[in-house]
Structure formats: C-alpha cells, structure tokens
Amino acid sequence: MTVNVTARDAAAEIPTDQQQPRITVTARVGDERPLTEAEVVFDVQSFSAYYGSFRALRDVSFQVHKNRITAIIGPSGCGKSTLLRCFNRMNDLVDTAHFEGQILYHGIDLYDPGVDPVEVRRRIGMVFQKPNPFPKSVYDNVAFGPRVAGFRGDMDELVEASLRRAALWDEVRDKLKAPGTALSGGQQQRLCIARAIAVEPDVILMDEPCSALDPIATLKIEELMRELKENYTIVIVTHNMQQAARASDVTAFLTMGDDRAGHMVEMAPTARLFTRPENRLTEDYITGRFG
Amino acid sequence: MASIGRPQPVTTTELVERRLRGATLDWRGYVLQGVLLLSLLLALAVLAILLADIVIRSIPIFTERPLEFLTGQLSARPQRAGISQGIIGSLLLMGFVVVLALPLGIGAAVYLEEYAHDTRTTRFISTNIRNLAGVPAIVFGLLGLAVFVSLLKLGTTLIAGGLTLAVLVLPIVVITTAEALRAVPTSIREAALAVGATRWETVRSHVLPYAAPGILTGSILSLARAFGETAPLLLVGAVAGTFSSGGNLIAQLFGSYTALPTIVYNFARESKAEFRALTAATIVVLLVVILLVNATAIILRNRYDRRW
Numbered sequence: 001m002t003v004n005v006t007a008r009d010a011a012a013e014i015p016t017d018q019q020q021p022r023i024t025v026t027a028r029v030g031d032e033r034p035l036t037e038a039e040v041v042f043d044v045q046s047f048s049a050y051y052g053s054f055r056a057l058r059d060v061s062f063q064v065h066k067n068r069i070t071a072i073i074g075p076s077g078c079g080k081s082t083l084l085r086c087f088n089r090m091n092d093l094v095d096t097a098h099f100e101g102q103i104l105y106h107g108i109d110l111y112d113p114g115v116d117p118v119e120v121r122r123r124i125g126m127v128f129q130k131p132n133p134f135p136k137s138v139y140d141n142v143a144f145g146p147r148v149a150g151f152r153g154d155m156d157e158l159v160e161a162s163l164r165r166a167a168l169w170d171e172v173r174d175k176l177k178a179p180g181t182a183l184s185g186g187q188q189q190r191l192c193i194a195r196a197i198a199v200e201p202d203v204i205l206m207d208e209p210c211s212a213l214d215p216i217a218t219l220k221i222e223e224l225m226r227e228l229k230e231n232y233t234i235v236i237v238t239h240n241m242q243q244a245a246r247a248s249d250v251t252a253f254l255t256m257g258d259d260r261a262g263h264m265v266e267m268a269p270t271a272r273l274f275t276r277p278e279n280r281l282t283e284d285y286i287t288g289r290f291g
Numbered sequence: 292m293a294s295i296g297r298p299q300p301v302t303t304t305e306l307v308e309r310r311l312r313g314a315t316l317d318w319r320g321y322v323l324q325g326v327l328l329l330s331l332l333l334a335l336a337v338l339a340i341l342l343a344d345i346v347i348r349s350i351p352i353f354t355e356r357p358l359e360f361l362t363g364q365l366s367a368r369p370q371r372a373g374i375s376q377g378i379i380g381s382l383l384l385m386g387f388v389v390v391l392a393l394p395l396g397i398g399a400a401v402y403l404e405e406y407a408h409d410t411r412t413t414r415f416i417s418t419n420i421r422n423l424a425g426v427p428a429i430v431f432g433l434l435g436l437a438v439f440v441s442l443l444k445l446g447t448t449l450i451a452g453g454l455t456l457a458v459l460v461l462p463i464v465v466i467t468t469a470e471a472l473r474a475v476p477t478s479i480r481e482a483a484l485a486v487g488a489t490r491w492e493t494v495r496s497h498v499l500p501y502a503a504p505g506i507l508t509g510s511i512l513s514l515a516r517a518f519g520e521t522a523p524l525l526l527v528g529a530v531a532g533t534f535s536s537g538g539n540l541i542a543q544l545f546g547s548y549t550a551l552p553t554i555v556y557n558f559a560r561e562s563k564a565e566f567r568a569l570t571a572a573t574i575v576v577l578l579v580v581i582l583l584v585n586a587t588a589i590i591l592r593n594r595y596d597r598r599w
Contacts, residue, residue, distance in 0.1 A: 090481065095408045122487030132478035134497060144496065145486030192482070199486050 038065035040106075041203060041233045042087060047101035048261075049082050051094065056082045058261040059101070062252055064203075069225055069234045071248035071270065073241055075285070078254045079262025080237040081129075084205050086110075087235065088124040089117040122149055125196035129208040131188035133180030133195070138163075138172050141180040141191055145199035158198060165231075166194035167224050186217025193224065197232070204228065206236040210243065222247040241286060245274050253282045342578075348571035360572060365554070369565035374573055377554040380449065381518060381580075384550055387453025388460055388517045393510050395457075396464025403465070404472040405494050417469075423462035431459040432523030440527055447528020449548035455527050456520060460513040467509020471502040504595030511588035515581050521552035551577045 042064035049057040057079045064070045072080045082091065089110060091097045103110045110120060122145075133141050142159045151158065159176070163169040168190040172183070180191050189209055196204055206225070210218040225234055225247055238244050244251050251274070252267040266273060266282045277283045352360050363373020407413045435455030445451040475498050483493040499506075528547065551573060558570040 088485065090485065093481070093484070095410070118484075118487055118489050121485055126481075126485040128478060128481060128485075130478060132476075132482045134479065134482060135501060144483070144488070148486070148488045148492045148496075195482070195486060 038068060040064070041066050042235075043102075043104040043107075045102045045104065047083075047086070047103055048099065049079070049086060049091070050096075050098050050100075052096040055259065055261040057086075058257070058259075058263045060254075060262070060264045061101075062264060062267050064233065064235055065250070066233050067229055067231075068249040069229050069236060069247060071244035071251045072235065072237045072254060073239070073244045073251060073285075074254035074262065075256070076239065077260065077262075078256040080239075080254055081207050082262070083254070084126075084207050084235060084237045087203070087205055088121045088126055090121075090126065092117050122199050123201050124203045124205060125199065125201035126205045126207065127189070127192050127196055127209045130212050131185055131192055133183070133188050133191050135179060135181050137177050138180050138183070138191060139176040142194050142198045145195060149199055162194040162198040163191075165197055165228070166190045167220065167227075168194055184217075186213050186220060189213060189217070189221060190224065193221075193228075197228070201232065203233045203235065206234065208237055208239060211239070218243070241274075245270060253277075253279075253285060255281055255285065345571045345574050345578075348568055349575045351568050352572035353575075360569075361576070365549070369561075369563055369569055372558075372566075372569055374551065374554055374576065376549050377551040377573070378576070380548045380550040381552075383449055383544070383548070384453050384456055384524075385514055385518060387450075388457050388514055391454070391457040392461045392464050392513070392517075396461050396513075397468045397506060397510075399461075400465045400468035400472060401494060401499070404469050405490065405498060420462045420465050424466055427522075428459060428520050429522040429526070431455060432526030434458065435523055435527040446545075447547060448545050450544050451527045452524055452548060452550070453544075455523050456517045459520060459523060460517045463513040463516060464510060467513065468502070468506045471505025471509065472498060474505060475501045504592060507595075508588045508592045511584055511591070515584040515588075518584065519552055519577065519581055521556055524550055524553050525556065551580075 040063050044060055044062050044064075047057060047060045048055060060083065072083060074080050085091045086099065086103060087105075087110070091099075099111055105120070105124070108115065134144065136144075139159055142162050143155050146155065146158055160169060160173075163172060168187060171187060172178075172191075175182075180188065183191060189212075193204070193209075210221050213221065222243065225236070228234060229249075236244075236248065248270045250267065251270045253265045253273065254262050255265050256262045266277060266279045268278070273282065274286055277286060283289075359371075360373050361378070362375050363371060365374070365376055366372040403413065403417060432455065435451060435458070439445050439451040439454045440447060443451075445454075479497055479501065480493055483497050484490075488496070555570060555573045555577065558566050558573060
C-alpha cells in the first residue's frame with residue numbers, strides 16, 4: 001500500500017484547484033517556468049479493471065490536469081493501454097471487462113449508468129498505436145466525426161482548420177480526395193490526430209502514437225503535441241521513456257506485481273520523476289535495470 | 292574423412308564450390324511432383340470428359356432449334372419440347388432467395404458479428420449455423436415439405452419451393468457475410484467509435500461498406516448454389532409439365548412450377564433416346580448460367596478486393 005501513498009502524494013504535490021495550497025513545481029531541468037495551477041480533468045479514484053477474472057489494474061489513483069501532457073510509462077503488460085482506454089470507455093467493447101472505483105471527468109463519474117459512452121468519446125478523442133485512417137479520402141476521414149455529431153457549419157473550413165492544427169495541411173492540400181491510406185505512416189498518424197481534433201474534443205488520448213513511426217515522424221508528432229496542449233489536455237501512453245521525458249509535463253509510472261495486475265508506483269512532474277524518482281521501482285525502470 | 296582420389300580442398304572457394312555444385316539429383320522430389328501433377332490432370336480429365344460429352348450431345352438442339360428450345364414449352368414430344376418454364380421458374384425461385392435469404396442472412400450476420408456479446412450462446416449459435424450449411428440439401432427439402440407444404444398449407448407451389456431454397460442458402464449467406472465483416476479490422480471500428488460515432492453509424496458508414504465486396508461475392512455464390520439445387524425442389528413439388536404459365540405473377544407464385552434442375556432430372560428419366568440431347572442441352576443452359584454468376588462474383592471480388 002506504500003506504493004499507492006507515494007503515487008497520491010506525488011499527484012497532490014502538483015497544484016490542482018483553488019481549494020488546494022499553491023505549490024509550484026519546476027517543469028524541466030533548467031526550465032524554471034513553474035507548472036501553473038490547473039483544473040483537474042480526470043480524477044481517478046481507486047480504479048481497478050478486470051478482464052473476466054484477470055485483474056489488469058489494481059487500485060489506481062491519480063489526477064490529470066487541463067492543458068498538460070500527462071505521460072503514462074511502464075513495462076509491457078502493466079495495463080497502460082487498459083487505463084487509457086478506460087478514459088473514453090473504449091473498453092466497453094470488451095465483453096468481459098468490468099471495473100471498480102471511479103474515474104471522474106470534470107467531477108462526473110464516467111462509468112455512471114446514465115453516462116452515454118458515445119458522448120464521452122466525442123469529448124475525449126483517441127489516437128491509436130497503429131495509424132488507422134479510414135480507407136476513404138483524406139477529407140472524409142476528417143469530416144466523418146463532425147458529420148455524425150451533426151455539424152452544420154462550413155465543413156471545408158473545419159477540415160482545413162483541423163488539418164492545419166495537425167500540421168498536415170501543407171502536405172495534403174492538393175490531395176484531399178486521395179485515400180487517407182495512401183499517405184506515409186507519419187502523415188497517416190497526423191491525419192488520425194486531425195480526425196480526432198475535428199470534433200473539438202476536450203481531451204486527446206494517445207496510445208503509443210509513435211511506436212509505428214520513424215524518428216523524424218516521431219519528432220513531428222511530439223512537436224505537434226506541445227502545440228496541441230495549448231487547447232487540449234493530452235494523455236499519452238508510451239513505452240519510450242525518452243519520449244515521455246521529451247514531450248510530457250507530468251509522468252506516471254505504472255508497473256505490475258506478481259499477480260500481473262498493474263498499479264501506479266509514482267507520479268511526478270516529468271523532470272523530477274526522471275531525475276529524482278522517489279521509489280526504487282521507478283528508479284530501476286528509468287535507469288534500465290528493469291523492464 | 293576426405294574421399295580417396297579426390298584432391299583435398301585448399302582454398303575456401305574450392306570448399307564452397309564443391310558444396311554448391313555437388314548437388315545430387317533429388318529424384319524423390321521429382322517423383323512426388325509427377326504424382327501430384329498426375330492427380331491434378333486426372334481430376335481435370337474427368338471434368339473435361341463429362342463436359343465435352345454433354346456439350347457434344349447438346350449440339351443438335353443448339354444447331355437445329357436453339358430459340359424454340361429456350362422459349363418453347365415442356366412437351367412429351369421431344370421434337371417440340373422447350374425449357375422456358377424451367378427458366379422462368381428458376382428465375383422466380385432466385386427472386387425468392389434474393390428477397391428473403393439475402394436481407395435475413397446479412398442482417399443475422401451483422402447482429403452476430405457487430406452487436407451480439409461474445410457469450411456461450413452466441414458461439415453455440417455461430418457453430419450451428421456452420422453445421423447447418425453442411426446439412427444435405429435433401430434434409431432442407433424434407434423441412435420444406437413438412438413446414439411450408441403441409442404445416443403452412445402452401446401446397447406444392449412456387450412459394451413453398453422459393454421458401455425452401457431461401458432457408459437452404461440462409462446459413463451460407465450468414466457465414467460468408469460474417470467472414471466479410473470479420474475481415475474489417477477492429478482498428479477501423481475503434482477509429483469510428485473514438486470520434487463519437489454510435490455502433491450503428493460505425494456499421495453503416497464503415498464496416499458494411501468495406502465488407503460489401505465480400506458480402507456481395509458470398510451472396511452471388513449462394514444464389515448459384517440455389518440455382519443448381521435439385522433434391523429439395525423434387526420434394527417440395529417442382530414437377531415438369533404442370534407449370535401454370537398463364538396469369539399474373541401472384542397466380543404463378545401460388546401455382547405449380549418447375550425449375551431447370553428439375554427439368555434435367557425429368558428429361559433424364561424419359562426412355563426415348565431423343566431426350567438425351569434435350570437433357571444435355573438443359574444442362575448446358577444450367578451450367579452457363581451458373582458459370583456466368585460465379586464469374587460475376589469473381590470479377591467483383593477482384594475489383595473491390597481490399598488490403599489492410
């Protein structure tokens with residue numbers, strides 16, 4: 001249980017809302033800009049996830065703050081993706097999945113029976129590990145979400161704006177009618193990001209978005225993430241520690257016990273977690289002794 | 292152990308050369324290849340002989356009176372017999388399959404693949420649909436006889452025959468559609484759901500369109516299957532010579548009927564030698580239709596084949 005206390009303490013150290021005392025935390029080494037006070041977007045409270053009788057996540061508690069990039073790192077199979085897919089109720093598709101505890105999104109329990117998962121997913125967008133554009137035109141890829149959401153405005157404008165924000169417009173402006181699947185891997189992933197932001201979400205979840213991309217495409221996506229956090233809250237799962245260190249503001253480290261259930265070890269501002277981890281497990285993982 | 296009489300290899304090149312060029316004849320491989328080729332040729336030869344025999348026998352009909360044969364009525368006199376009733380009957384039966392089996396089968400598959408939870412019951416049903424597809428056609432004929440002809444009191448009408456064929460191909464439609472749906476990757480469904488589409492929007496805008504070529508191919512192939520089926524039709528009363536060709540469509544649906552395979556069966560049973568040519572010619576018509584249908588399916592599949 002000590003691990004959990006550590007995680008909660010770390011999360012609490014980051015200023016959350018008005019009620020909590022104002023503490024400033026340094027964002028990066030050499031970067032003295034403090035993490036400003038931020039609104040809580042997700043409040044995960046003693047959350048456990050099961051697939052049938054298998055416990056994938058055990059008693060995870062932490063908070064995700066607005067306009068920040070929160071990275072979730074940890075060894076393979078520790079439940080990072082499971083956790084991420086609980087934020088937009090993507091795990092509803094798995095018949096055997098069931099959950100305990102709560103994930104509050106702006107104070108509302110996502111798993112409350114009255115909550116409509118379709119509306120949840122419209123507000124909480126997702127970018128997947130493998131780029132998965134629809135086998136349709138670039139334009140239709142972006143326009144699908146707004147269309148099903150009943151968007152009545154100028155679709156051409158929205159498509160262009162979304163592609164611009166995803167830093168893809170200049171590369172595809174002349175091939176909006178070309179199939180999205182014909183783009184390069186990095187372009188496809190940016191198209192998926194454009195598709196996600198076209199429905200004006202509040203949060204963007206990214207599940208190892210660069211694991212299928214080359215280093216240059218990866219850097220482009222990371223750069224894009226830093227631009228996007230001005231308007232969105234981003235949660236990224238990555239197995240690439242350099243990526244978490246480079247791109248995120250806050251990092252959460254998950255690992256699994258002997259029962260293979262994932263649990264949170266430590267959460268801290270990225271710079272601190274990578275330079276002064278409080279837990280032995282975290283230190284072992286980031287220094288490459290484990291995982 | 293170096294062999295006696297051969298010089299010892301000195302350089303690496305010599306060593307490698309001896310290995311690379313010293314291959315012995317793989318006679319076992321050649322024999323096996325020959326046996327396999329022979330079995331292929333045998334299978335093809337049987338088919339070719341059968342086809343050639345039928346085509347040769349049918350030549351007199353197609354050279355002497357092709358139009359009369361295709362448009363004429365059934366007759367006990369071989370000189371005047373035609374198969375128009377069979378063609379119309381078969382087409383009407385196909386209509387039944389298209390109207391009943393395709394929507395039902397596709398709907399059932401969409402439910403099973405996209406909506407049903409993966410429970411023991413679902414798996415039990417899926418498995419048994421596969422089993423149903425393997426049930427001999429004659430059993431479906433018995434079912435048609437018991438349910439449509441007797442229980443529902445439809446009698447030996449075209450409706451009873453059409454319903455029987457529709458039930459017969461239903462499992463095939465479900466299986467091929469389910470396979471086409473399964474071929475659409477989960478990532479596509481997730482992509483649609485993740486931007487706030489409902490399950491139905493996901494299915495309608497993405498899964499069904501991407502699976503459409505596969506569904507179409509399966510549907511066409513099941514049509515071809517229904518087109519050639521004879522046994523169940525014999526049981527539910529397709530009889531040659533009693534087709535009520537007059538009257539409107541409704542009257543035809545509730546009247547007695549015949550179909551091309553049934554005509555083949557009846558012609559083949561006639562004792563007069565002249566009927567042999569008629570039998571062969573009817574088979575040729577049946578085969579041409581089925582080949583055309585299958586070719587359409589293959590062309591469609593190749594044109595819309597999608598790689599993920």
